[in-house]
Amino acid sequence: MKDVMASIRYRRNIGKMLAPLFSLIPAVSVGILFCMILAPFMDVTPLELIGTIWKGAWGSRDAAATSITKATPLLLTGLAVGMAYHAGLLNIGCEGQLTLGALAAASVAVAAPQLPPILLVPLTVLTGALAGGLWALLPVLLRQYRGVHEVVSTLLMNYVAIYFADYLVLGPLGDGSAMGRTPAIPAGAVWPPLWSFGASGVSAAPLVALALSLLAALWLSGTLWGYEVTAVGAGTAAARAAGIPVERWRRRIFVLSGALAGLAGALEVMTVHHRFYRAFSPGYGFDGITVAFLVGNAPGWLWLSALLPASLRAADKLLQLELNISPSIVLVLQAVLLLSATCQARLISWLKQLISSIFTRKADIEQHPRTN
Amino acid sequence: MATAQAPLIFLDGISKRFGSLWANRDISLTIFEGEIHAVVGENGAGKSTLMKMLYGHLQPDGGKILLHGQPVVFRHPREAMRAGIGMVHQQLLIFPQLSALENVITGAEDARWGWIDRKKVREKLLRLCRLFEFDLPLDAPAGELPFAHRQQIELLRVLYRDAKILILDEPTSLLALPEISQLLELLKSLREGGHTIVFISHRLREVFAVADSISILRRGQCTGTGKASATTMEEVAKAIVFGEKMSDVDADESGEMKVEVKGGIETRWSPESAVLGAGDQPVAPPLLRMEAVSAPPSEHEVGIEGFSLQIRQGEILGIGGVVGNGQRALARALAGIMPVEQGHILFGGTRITHFSVQQRVRMGIHLLPANATEEMLLPSLSIWQNMLLGRHRDTMFQYGGWLRKRRIIRWVEEQLQVNEVKYGNVADALHTLSGGNQQKVALARAMAGSPGLVILEQPARGLDIGAQERLRGKVRSLNAHGVTFVLLSYDLDELLSLSHRIGVLYRGRLMGLVERNEAYPEQLGRWMLGLKE
Numbered sequence: 001m002k003d004v005m006a007s008i009r010y011r012r013n014i015g016k017m018l019a020p021l022f023s024l025i026p027a028v029s030v031g032i033l034f035c036m037i038l039a040p041f042m043d044v045t046p047l048e049l050i051g052t053i054w055k056g057a058w059g060s061r062d063a064a065a066t067s068i069t070k071a072t073p074l075l076l077t078g079l080a081v082g083m084a085y086h087a088g089l090l091n092i093g094c095e096g097q098l099t100l101g102a103l104a105a106a107s108v109a110v111a112a113p114q115l116p117p118i119l120l121v122p123l124t125v126l127t128g129a130l131a132g133g134l135w136a137l138l139p140v141l142l143r144q145y146r147g148v149h150e151v152v153s154t155l156l157m158n159y160v161a162i163y164f165a166d167y168l169v170l171g172p173l174g175d176g177s178a179m180g181r182t183p184a185i186p187a188g189a190v191w192p193p194l195w196s197f198g199a200s201g202v203s204a205a206p207l208v209a210l211a212l213s214l215l216a217a218l219w220l221s222g223t224l225w226g227y228e229v230t231a232v233g234a235g236t237a238a239a240r241a242a243g244i245p246v247e248r249w250r251r252r253i254f255v256l257s258g259a260l261a262g263l264a265g266a267l268e269v270m271t272v273h274h275r276f277y278r279a280f281s282p283g284y285g286f287d288g289i290t291v292a293f294l295v296g297n298a299p300g301w302l303w304l305s306a307l308l309p310a311s312l313r314a315a316d317k318l319l320q321l322e323l324n325i326s327p328s329i330v331l332v333l334q335a336v337l338l339l340s341a342t343c344q345a346r347l348i349s350w351l352k353q354l355i356s357s358i359f360t361r362k363a364d365i366e367q368h369p370r371t372n
Numbered sequence: 373m374a375t376a377q378a379p380l381i382f383l384d385g386i387s388k389r390f391g392s393l394w395a396n397r398d399i400s401l402t403i404f405e406g407e408i409h410a411v412v413g414e415n416g417a418g419k420s421t422l423m424k425m426l427y428g429h430l431q432p433d434g435g436k437i438l439l440h441g442q443p444v445v446f447r448h449p450r451e452a453m454r455a456g457i458g459m460v461h462q463q464l465l466i467f468p469q470l471s472a473l474e475n476v477i478t479g480a481e482d483a484r485w486g487w488i489d490r491k492k493v494r495e496k497l498l499r500l501c502r503l504f505e506f507d508l509p510l511d512a513p514a515g516e517l518p519f520a521h522r523q524q525i526e527l528l529r530v531l532y533r534d535a536k537i538l539i540l541d542e543p544t545s546l547l548a549l550p551e552i553s554q555l556l557e558l559l560k561s562l563r564e565g566g567h568t569i570v571f572i573s574h575r576l577r578e579v580f581a582v583a584d585s586i587s588i589l590r591r592g593q594c595t596g597t598g599k600a601s602a603t604t605m606e607e608v609a610k611a612i613v614f615g616e617k618m619s620d621v622d623a624d625e626s627g628e629m630k631v632e633v634k635g636g637i638e639t640r641w642s643p644e645s646a647v648l649g650a651g652d653q654p655v656a657p658p659l660l661r662m663e664a665v666s667a668p669p670s671e672h673e674v675g676i677e678g679f680s681l682q683i684r685q686g687e688i689l690g691i692g693g694v695v696g697n698g699q700r701a702l703a704r705a706l707a708g709i710m711p712v713e714q715g716h717i718l719f720g721g722t723r724i725t726h727f728s729v730q731q732r733v734r735m736g737i738h739l740l741p742a743n744a745t746e747e748m749l750l751p752s753l754s755i756w757q758n759m760l761l762g763r764h765r766d767t768m769f770q771y772g773g774w775l776r777k778r779r780i781i782r783w784v785e786e787q788l789q790v791n792e793v794k795y796g797n798v799a800d801a802l803h804t805l806s807g808g809n810q811q812k813v814a815l816a817r818a819m820a821g822s823p824g825l826v827i828l829e830q831p832a833r834g835l836d837i838g839a840q841e842r843l844r845g846k847v848r849s850l851n852a853h854g855v856t857f858v859l860l861s862y863d864l865d866e867l868l869s870l871s872h873r874i875g876v877l878y879r880g881r882l883m884g885l886v887e888r889n890e891a892y893p894e895q896l897g898r899w900m901l902g903l904k905e
Contacts, residue, residue, distance in 0.1 A: 238747060
């Protein structure tokens with residue numbers, strides 16, 4: 001009986017399970033509000049603006065496929081940021097890790113065209129992840145042995161990675177043209193679309209990313225290792241006093257974080273572009289920060305927050321075509337989302353308090369009659 | 373009240389709730405000008421919450437605050453400060469990198485043309501220091517100062533701003549004996565100078581030494597208030613501990629508790645009447661041996677050097693000493709948190725000198741540090757996650773790397789119930805609990821299961837009288853079941869009332885070690901000062 005009661009009481013904390021939505025919903029509301037305020041300045045009505053964004057992102061099967069395809073790398077970089085954050089580290093370097101992951105994956109696939117797909121696909125994927133992971137190892141070692149804050153080192157290493165990749169594709173790894181790109185990867189390394197319609201299609205990559213994020217959520221909440229990582233992120237002194245190897249977990253998780261960003265790059269190469277070229281990432285690495293923060297770094301909800309910037313990105317062409325609005329409006333909107341997601345810690349706690357007081361007031365009065 | 377004087381502060385029916393918990397419920401309190409008013413009560417009784425509302429940190433959900441008979445609303449501590457109210461917090465708010473002087477003036481800088489007028493500031497501070505006999509080095513970085521000095525910084529901060537009403541939240545909880553009497557003298561001289569003081573404390577002896585009036589809070593309600601001269605310590609202790617609670621405890625159990633509480637207070641007064649007789653001192657083979665162990669200093673405490681000690685199986689070994697004489701290093705070297713530089717530690721015949729914390733926890737060695745919240749708990753995680761910490765690798769709680777949540781929850785709820793922690797849901801974040809209840813969580817964690825050796829570092833700190841007595845009862849009963857304790861405490865009475873043997877630390881060395889029945893407070897006191905004979 002007591003056992004049953006315990007499990008019921010435990011499960012009843014639905015507020016906590018839905019907490020990530022408390023940060024997502026207000027952020028989106030602020031975003032929409034911002035659209036409505038901004039619209040008149042661009043000579044469109046708010047309804048037109050929001051309607052066009054919706055139409056561009058989800059109005060047709062083509063549009064939906066584009067949104068989902070664009071959400072895939074965002075989900076993975078969001079997961080990368082979120083995992084690092086769970087161990088108490090901030091990975092701002094996904095952009096560089098993704099770039100190097102993509103370049104390494106493309107180069108390996110180009111170098112080994114004769115391998116059968118069953119070997120070539122895993123090899124390509126793993127090389128991408130490995131490159132991203134290794135690129136993340138240096139900042140975390142610098143942090144642990146030299147006290148260099150990872151925010152600074154990862155941020156700066158983005159530029160090192162991007163320009164290093166530029167050099168490589170213009171020189172040793174390029175296809176010989178002045179385009180600054182690698183040769184196309186062999187057909188054996190390409191992930192064909194699972195569903196295709198006309199020019200667009202959706203590969204299995206979104207499913208892989210979704211599965212990884214759900215697995216991460218399960219791992220964090222349900223396993224011993226996940227528990228240790230969560231403890232490290234919540235407080236290093238207490239975690240260390242409990243015998244948890246804080247530094248080791250941070251190294252592992254940070255490398256994992258880089259590997260996820262590298263994987264995002266590898267999947268982009270294998271499903272979308274089929275090669276690496278200069279300025280490969282349109283900011284997927286930085287948007288990962290938005291994606292993670294929008295849902296309070298809860299991996300189980302990343303799919304939802306990844307769809308937001310992806311939808312905006314998918315809609316930008318239509319915005320230009322139909323409303324003649326510069327696509328940079330999308331970047332502005334995204335910045336608004338990130339800002340409101342990060343500023344609202346206070347708002348959330350206030351909201352939670354309000355909701356919990358509404359739910360508990362009645363029961364409370366019954367339990368503790370006022371004794372005067 | 374006999375006085376015809378109008379009250380300085382009148383709290384009229386103040387209520388405050390956090391979620392489903394009523395922290396304060398319809399509390400009315402009258403504070404007169406120029407008095408020392410003590411607010412006493414158990415952990416989580418709502419003392420700090422009430423004071424935070426008076427200081428503008430929190431807003432009451434109901435009720436009014438009247439100052440000089442006028443209703444006031446403080447929406448921010450700034451506004452309370454402007455009205456002449458200052459607060460010294462339990463957890464001192466210090467900028468460690470700034471100097472003592474800078475810490476005091478931050479937020480109220482005396483400036484001329486936008487530059488801080490250091491000369492003027494220093495003169496004013498020196499005047500205050502002389503007046504109150506503070507020995508604070510004004511230019512030392514605050515982070516390097518001992519606790520008593522940090523507290524002087526906080527007091528100066530309030531006095532510098534010319535506050536006439538001082539709120540002190542548990543000001544003595546981290547002070548050593550001589551420092552406490554200094555502080556109490558200070559409070560008296562502040563009262564002479566026309567200040568009004570509201571003083572939160574668990575230590576009734578201190579309360580009765582200085583307070584003019586006493587108010588008792590219990591479960592968020594004010595259950596009594598009156599002149600200190602018109603009541604006795606015993607009466608107040610009963611009102612704090614029992615209050616209305618008599619009804620929901622078995623008569624049997626509460627009867628037993630009553631005896632303990634009485635005994636406890638008596639032992640605090642006269643250590644000679646301690647409950648332990650000479651007969652129940654176990655003489656057993658050593659459970660743990662430290663052989664010439666050295667451990668490095670930390671923060672502003674000395675380390676230990678060439679430290680040898682034998683802890684007998686089944687004893688309570690008390691270690692006394694003035695704050696900062698190596699207690700931290702000793703506790704952490706035993707628990708495996710701090711590396712041992714030299715020497716060996718043997719536990720039941722096994723050499724554990726370089727064992728990890730995890731390994732020691734598995735062998736049954738647990739540490740309960742003095743500020744458990746910072747060092748052992750994760751306030752942002754849930755209560756159950758905190759209870760699990762350190763035991764999470766137990767096969768009882770995990771299977772092949774997966775946490776057995778249902779079992780964990782059941783175990784956590786049992787432990788919390790046994791230790792009388794007040795909580796809503798084990799999935800709630802730990803920081804939703806009151807400070808005292810957080811400490812109880814740490815305590816419950818260290819004491820759960822069947823530990824072999826528990827190292828208690830100032831365990832009574834921050835606990836109210838009832839909880840202190842329950843803690844002592846718990847230590848005794850676990851000890852009777854074979855658990856060995858090392859009790860590090862600055863409180864001689866506590867050591868004398870619990871320990872079988874008592875040692876004294878002085879500058880990282882053991883000054884002496886005696887059996888309880890051969891221990892004289894005078895001798896221990898001399899040892900604490902480093903005097904051998």
